[in-house]
Amino acid sequence: MLDDFAILSTTLCILFILFRAAVLDRSLPWFELKEPSSRSNGASPGAQPNERNFRNL
Amino acid sequence: MLRGLFVVAAYLIMFGLGIGVPFILTLGYEWVDMFRPENILLGAFTAIPFSFLIGSAAIGFYFLSDRRDPPRIGAMIVITVLFAGWVTLTTTWAMVPGAAWAKWDWAFKSVLFSAFIPFVIRSRNQIEAFLQVFIFSLAADTIPAGAKTIVSGGGQYGPTLGLMHRNFWLGEGATLATAALMAIPIIFFLIKHQRIFPRNIWTKIGYLGLVPLSLATAIGTHERTALAGMLVLAGAVWLHSKRKILVAGLCIATGLVIIQIAPQSWMDRMATITHPSEDDSAVVRLQVWAWTLDFVRSHPQGGGFEVYRINQITLPGEDPDSPKTQDARAFHSAYFEVLGEHGWIGLGLFLSLLLLSLRSLRQVARLSRNLPHLAWCRDLSFALQNSLAVLAACGVFIGIAFQPLFYYMFPLSFILREYVRRVQSTPAVAAVEQPEGFALAR
Numbered sequence: 136m137l138d139d140f141a142i143l144s145t146t147l148c149i150l151f152i153l154f155r156a157a158v159l160d161r162s163l164p165w166f167e168l169k170e171p172s173s174r175s176n177g178a179s180p181g182a183q184p185n186e187r188n189f190r191n192l
Numbered sequence: 193m194l195r196g197l198f199v200v201a202a203y204l205i206m207f208g209l210g211i212g213v214p215f216i217l218t219l220g221y222e223w224v225d226m227f228r229p230e231n232i233l234l235g236a237f238t239a240i241p242f243s244f245l246i247g248s249a250a251i252g253f254y255f256l257s258d259r260r261d262p263p264r265i266g267a268m269i270v271i272t273v274l275f276a277g278w279v280t281l282t283t284t285w286a287m288v289p290g291a292a293w294a295k296w297d298w299a300f301k302s303v304l305f306s307a308f309i310p311f312v313i314r315s316r317n318q319i320e321a322f323l324q325v326f327i328f329s330l331a332a333d334t335i336p337a338g339a340k341t342i343v344s345g346g347g348q349y350g351p352t353l354g355l356m357h358r359n360f361w362l363g364e365g366a367t368l369a370t371a372a373l374m375a376i377p378i379i380f381f382l383i384k385h386q387r388i389f390p391r392n393i394w395t396k397i398g399y400l401g402l403v404p405l406s407l408a409t410a411i412g413t414h415e416r417t418a419l420a421g422m423l424v425l426a427g428a429v430w431l432h433s434k435r436k437i438l439v440a441g442l443c444i445a446t447g448l449v450i451i452q453i454a455p456q457s458w459m460d461r462m463a464t465i466t467h468p469s470e471d472d473s474a475v476v477r478l479q480v481w482a483w484t485l486d487f488v489r490s491h492p493q494g495g496g497f498e499v500y501r502i503n504q505i506t507l508p509g510e511d512p513d514s515p516k517t518q519d520a521r522a523f524h525s526a527y528f529e530v531l532g533e534h535g536w537i538g539l540g541l542f543l544s545l546l547l548l549s550l551r552s553l554r555q556v557a558r559l560s561r562n563l564p565h566l567a568w569c570r571d572l573s574f575a576l577q578n579s580l581a582v583l584a585a586c587g588v589f590i591g592i593a594f595q596p597l598f599y600y601m602f603p604l605s606f607i608l609r610e611y612v613r614r615v616q617s618t619p620a621v622a623a624v625e626q627p628e629g630f631a632l633a634r
Contacts, residue, residue, distance in 0.1 A: 137335075137336045137339055137340065138336050138355055139195060140335075140336075141331070141332050141333075141335040141336045141355070142195060142198070142199065142232075142332055142355070143198065144335070145328045145329065145331045145332040145335065146198070146199065146202045146227075146332070148324075148328045148331075149202075149219075149223055149324075149325055149328050149329065150202055150205055150206070150209075151388075151389075152219070152321055152324045152325055152328065152388055152389075153206060153209050153210075153216050153219055153220070153321070153325075154209060155321075155388045155389075156215075156216065156219065156317055156318065156320075156321035156324075156388060157209055157213055157216050159317045159387070159388065160213070160215070160315070160317055160318065163315070163316070163317050164315075165261070165314060165315035165316075165317075166315065166316075166611070166614050166615050166618070167316060167565055167615070
């Protein structure tokens with residue numbers, strides 16, 4: 136019973152991790168050149184294009 | 193039957209998610225490698241080549257669809273490939289060819305796949321996903337083992353309380369305890385920096401709940417290796433902590449709680465550490481290690497996988513005139529395992545990987561100091577150093593040289609070092625990368 140619960144819960148968690156990781160892989164920059172909070176404030180305009188360049192290599 | 197259908201369905205979903213996305217397939221391989229469905233399921237399900245299929249697909253899709261920003265072919269990758277080649281070569285002159293090729297079949301894949309991992313795990317999101325899969329694959333064993341230990345007061349020395357009921361991989365108590373203890377620093381890292389799960393109090397409670405379960409798992413195995421691992425973990429955490437008095441107090445308090453709640457059978461087992469001469473398994477270890485040193489004196493190139501099967505050791509019995517003789521006793525040490533099987537060259541390559549991993553992690557800690565955007569790298573480097581310390585220390589007493597634990601820690605340290613290098617080699621980041629005070633001064 137406990138074994139089955141562990142298998143069920145951890146496998147579902149792993150499926151969620153894989154799904155979220157696949158989604159985030161498309162939306163997050165690969166190499167974060169600064170903290171996300173400072174990006175939202177528009178600091179360092181050079182960072183974003185470079186991050187995109189990494190993705191397109 | 194239902195368990196088998198569920199696991200196979202999850203496996204197929206992983207395949208579906210990973211079509212064209214090799215890092216997802218690599219995570220799927222990691223789950224298969226840690227969870228070992230073929231050893232947990234029964235009947236026809238055991239015949240499915242889970243790891244072969246998903247590992248091949250990951251490599252295939254990497255070449256077909258995602259070769260962006262590959263890592264440098266550095267010392268870590270070169271030595272790993274050399275090590276894979278060397279263990280293949282030593283298998284050609286193996287003393288026990290049948291058993292040697294059988295072990296080579298899975299050990300070679302573990303080593304070589306670790307050289308492939310840095311090609312697909314590159315970004316922060318991918319690194320975190322890799323760590324999450326490691327923790328949750330392991331949790332499939334630590335949740336039942338830890339809960340059973342807490343409820344029943346622990347098991348007994350020998351059979352484990354986890355999912356696997358054979359003396360291999362996480363079915364072996366000392367290996368399960370080592371993996372459970374290694375997970376603890378990574379769990380604390382994830383509590384602080386994870387982004388895949390929603391960041392709320394329930395997630396935090398979930399992660400925090402895994403910590404006592406991991407500790408209980410280590411205790412429940414009744415392995416003395418686990419005690420050594422706990423002491424090394426406490427020392428490593430204290431060494432890397434900023435608040436040393438607080439952490440020392442927490443470690444001592446945890447130790448006192450463990451002593452208070454641990455079952456008497458665990459205390460009795462740990463007490464044998466101080467009387468090694470009265471304990472067969474400690475004497476066997478020392479005898480096998482002495483045999484290995486003697487063996488490599490005449491066979492410096494090693495005797496191939498499973499060479500321990502030819503050993504014969506003599507144990508002092510109750511009557512000194514009639515000592516006991518035992519055959520084919522395992523190495524009980526990752527380092528002596530590599531030395532006996534692959535000689536001094538093999539041990540040199542293996543230790544090089546270990547030292548390079550440690551050096552990479554220390555470099556990451558140094559390079560990311562005072563850089564807010566790399567704070568997670570610094571924290572992860574400390575967490576991985578702590579896990580590596582536990583693994584290296586416990587590896588002295590268990591033959592896990594070719595189990596996945598080493599071959600996930602080696603690439604992870606290299607991947608993190610490569611991540612920092614990629615960020616720092618970006619010209620536009622130079623201004624951002626200065627410590628805040630310095631940047632303001634400009």
